[in-house]
Amino acid sequence: MDSKMNVNVFLVLFCCLIKVVLLQGTGSGNDGNLRLCIVEGRSLYKRVPIHCPVLDKEKAGVECVLGTDRLDCLRRISKGTVDFGVFSPEDLVAAQWANIDVLVTHELRLRKRPFARNIVAVVNRRILPDHSSTLHAVLKNSTLCHPGETMDDLRPLSETLSGYLESLVLERSCDPTRSNTENKLKALADFYGKACKAGPWVPDKFRDAELKRMYPSLCAACARSCTAGDRYWGNAGSLTCLTEGEGDVTWGEADDVAAYFKVDEADGSLTGSENFAYLCRDGTWRDMTQKPCVWLRRPWNVIVAKRKASEAVSKLVQSLTNSSVTVDRHWRGSLAALLEALQAPLEPLQPPRAPMDYLAMADGFREAYSQAGCDPPRHINFCTTSLLAKNKCDWLSEAGAVYGIAPPLQCVMRNSVQECLKAVQMGECDATAAGSDWLVAGIRDYSLTPLLHEVTPITEKTNTIVAYVKSDAQITKMADLRGKRAAFPRYDGAAWHSVKNYITTHEKISCEEFMDSYFGEICAPGLDGKKCYEEGEQEALKSLVEGKSDVAFISMTTYKAFQGRNDSSASAEANKIVPLCPEGNKKYCFVSWSNLGHIFAANNLTSIRQHEIVNVFTKLDQLFGKHPPFHNAMFSMYGSFNHEMEVIFHSNTKSLATSAVLKTHPYDKIPYNFELQLSNMTDFTCGFGAKMTPSLIVLLVTLVVILIYS
Template sequence: MGFKLVFLFSCLVAAVSAQTYRVCVSTAVSSSTCQSISRDDSQVTCQRVESRVDCALKLAAGQADLGYFSEEETLLLSQQQPNDNRVLATVRDESKLDPYAFETVAVVPANHTRGLDGLSGGVYCHPGLDESDLRWSPRVLKNLEQLAARTDRCPEANTAGKTAEELEVETLSKYFSSGCRPGAWSNNVTVDADLKSRYPSLCSRCGPDSGCSRYTIDMGVSIANVRNENRHIQALECLRTNANASSAVAYVAWQHVVEYFTIRNPQDSPSFAVLCPNGTLASLTTAVLSNTISPCAFIRQPWGAIVANTNNAAALLTSLKTWWPAGSSPATGWQSTLFSVVTGGSSSARVVFQDSPISLLNYTSAIRTISNIDSTASCMPARRWCTISTLEQTKCNWVRVSAHTLGVQPSIACQQRNSVLECLNDIKDDRADFISAPSNYGYLARQHYKLTPVKLVQNSPDDASRVAAFVKESAVISSNVTRYENLRGKNACFPESGGLAYMSFVRVGQERGVLSSSECDYAAAVGEFFGGACAPGAIDASHALSESSSFNSSVLCSSCRTSVNINGNNSTCAWDYTNMYFGNNGTLACLNDPNNDVAFLNTRSMATHLTSLGLQATQFRALCRNNSLAATTGISIDDNCLLAYVVDAEIVTRRNDPQYNSLNTLLDSLDTYFGYNAASGNQLINLEIFSPFNENKNLLFKDSTIGLTEASLSSSHEPARNYIELFRHLQACTGTAPPIAGLANRSFYSIVTLLTMAIMTRFVIY
């Protein structure tokens, strides 16, 4: 029996020592790095993740064991996963091993009175909203002004047509007499420029020719170990030179206060004090300035942390202490590679271990807390994001709390529906505010649901939507179908009624003069031109192409066929896969029907669809937008032959919504903080809004999205400009442009534009 116990104990020890831990690494980490981590006697392997938020989800699900999270991410996780995982250590810098990543303080003249209220009418010196040195979030950057000027409380403000940034700056300009608040006031460049032109007092202390983008004040001589170009040092100099004003304040990091008053201007320290949140003053004595911790702070920031899933936390803490006994890189071996991957590759990184694993909530709450999103005051109403699945709702909630953690305004609310069309209807009826909808719904969103784009997505060239027209080679030979005029009376195939391909034909038909440019009923325009068609959904109320049309749209379903023959009747107009000819694959099947002649469809995956249908590319020839046939048969055509080269999605909201501008700038902020504008590893919160989420694709945005752009012909993104151009005629018919004060749906401008377009069409060269 004794031998058996010894044997079992030995097996148990061996099993424990053989434990393999999965460390989260980004998809950008090379395979060779992961191989180095797993070399020799390593107990660690790579677990690739799309983002650090994905890592948190995998830790909680037991699919990963270890990961690093930034300062702001620890605050996010304390809200989203307060007790799911455990903090093992913090990651600091060898030059700054203080208890906090930073402390924000308000420095005022030593004779300041009346606490925060005493700042009213004074000079405001700020390091800048674009200051990235200490990784301050918008919430941190604006904390003092929110507490002093109450920029989050504006009960009497008229928010219609305004942005959160405008209300904020308007309040600040009334509270402070002057100041320097450099950097971007809005992530929308147009709004930013407008605000700075209207509220110049908040730029007046930045110095000559600053453009409110930086300080240009005279900083005097350079002092060793103090950088004159540091924005916090410049803000303190702004305070010093304006100390004789009725009141003045610099909102800066404590570490730079110490630098400024101990190295650069020690003689001035008796003239200034730290203003505490409770209104008291703390003099800048030698003892105070020699302390790495401020006497009082508005915000103290927790360090970024190494976090483990709860089950393996204790064992991992022991292992990490063994692998990195000094809290630094051991210089060689897999342990060194692991250290570099976990801590971000900085040679000055230092790991400070916890005595024992601690929950995220307990770790952050002792240092800094974020107010509950549902009880936080705001001038702007939350924008309601419509989601269409449980997975989307989950991702939306993470985006919502991430944005709240950073202090992005307005806030976001997430509400789930069952489909894109349900969301479009809810937005129309003011039960939701926006959704990123596939561009295939562009016509329905505008015509049927009375919506308008607030942003368009940007796609890489390979991911943009390409629409083309293909005719049977047999029709080219037997019926001489070589131009759009030759299609009159023929049978056509579309993936869906009112979809992108349908709209592309309407636009080209108007250009070529085969469809009337004065006709706003697109069902009648297409139905009267072709002898028959399959445009799935044409007779469904949700796809109505005109509210007042008397046209019998059934002709647009005459070529459709059901996948299930019921009682000898195989006709259908369903806009799902019970209709054999629904969607791109179905459109090719429709074209293969001997009775049909031409198909309009997205060229994506066309070769795959042909193979699945047993068809050959040589059976078809493209009919180009310029009214010529492609030189050869096949589906490989250049972009000049396309009917449309456009974005694959757009973000839509209600026409004339008074919060349109607020939503527009919110989306710019989401793009800035969670899009590809920020380097993946350097985001304050590494949540990739355009990427897969927890290995699930196309949630909130298609994975093909690389950014957002204005819904304007002036967009720098060609597919976006093309998409707006595609709907210009519809916009002229219905007035679906973004909100313009006083512009009715069928405005005089729209009518004139429609007539002008009709006249211009006559001069198109065929």
């Protein structure tokens, strides 16, 4: 009896244990819930606040985690803090390169076909030989109708896929006297008789125009402008170029080609022109009523899970296909929406596959992302100042390489901004990023040039220098500051030189008088080796608040942060502080403004190397910056990285631009720009360049003028 009861008790306990284990699940969330990493798009529609609460309320066994970008989600999966998410095939390439152990469980198919894109070549029969030939022989000296390139994954072609298609025909050019982009363009121009390669070739419009003047044959077949507005740009445009007789060959999406030529698969009839054929990679061709030979396939977006959770994710996602999720207002409908699966039928992979095994099913795709580079390889060595910054740089390099950005970034770490500036000066690195406080020192002490600027059109978010005083101090104009106590964030920074330039100009005094007697007292950490407080804008503001100074020269951003603190005493003190507007700038009220940050390179670099650095970073900006409507959520250059802000780049940055941006609207309408002030400074012997020889002064003045106005 006792033994029977013990057995029953054991069975009850065993069943309870099994039940607990089943409820626990294999996920990384609470009670074993599966954790889904989601990246919100930049549209007004936000999925997380709408659908994630439904999962929690109905205890769906799934938790939401908001990721900064898709590579952030991959890193979280790698660390085991999330279990699955939706990714593009390009993300899978990055995952493989970063050795992230994941499995592909499902495809999200928008159409009933095995691949998202099937790229084919269409050729005018007039260039086909009478007998079989090589691809090279068929196309040599023909006219190419190029569909163009875009920075997104969709249409017409990404630069990587376009470059791969070109590489199947062209011989690689690696002339060290030309930039990577120019080598590709020259190879294209040398092979084809002429072409219409409409659209931007590089992001910088001035360099783009220069390249198009250098290789006019690549625009010779265009209808008018060789821009993205040209009649022959894009998928339909390149086919129009072909059928109107301007070109001999083009690449296009198989469905677009079939629709354009009205190929009826049911009876094989062809409406349009019978003078064209599908050209195959081996140099053969097929009639357009036949099944096309595909040059390149792009897979669908996929659901990816960490290996330990892949079986549970597969079962969870498979449950969505067994219900009408498009009208389900419960958790299954919400999960489908979060997975972007409402309009994309889910195709399970049995069994789940490793990323490269999955991509290998798509002809040409994996090869497109493993093209051999030039030998010796080129890199842009980029200097960072912390382990976190180097980590972000490494991921930016991975993301850029996926999209064919070349030369690739190679990330280096030094212990400080000064060490990075020195490394660039000595040729140990090619470029580094630093704020406007380093503009003067970078140009003067390290012989560097700011090739690119982090810009924003929102004036208040630029690096502004404002004179803040106490409201009861009876200081109403800048001239009243004579004899007063002044607080600067640091000596030799943007605030120091902006104020010095303003006062010497408007008060008609020498630089020596400004230094020696204009202010009754100066606190600028680093001046004469003194340190009256720690370096920084907050310290300068604190000096004003505590009555130790009469004016503090700091940014609007720092003051507004102080004003917005949840502290009644701080709020009261902030209300006693007012800006002092300088003459000629009552509207904005700042002494100067400058761009958020700068990418510095040595000023003795060749123009080719400068072009490469500008081209790489502006392309990275287009891909991973803030460029709607095709914002690529794979990686975020600006914003949070591993929960930290302002890593390498500033979060408020809108884009990267050359100095030419200062002559464009709205920047040309905003007075007192610090970068332009540098080009107008005539006294380089006080503060700005006390250590400089006269010959170096002349060289610097010439350099800055060329930089700003080139």
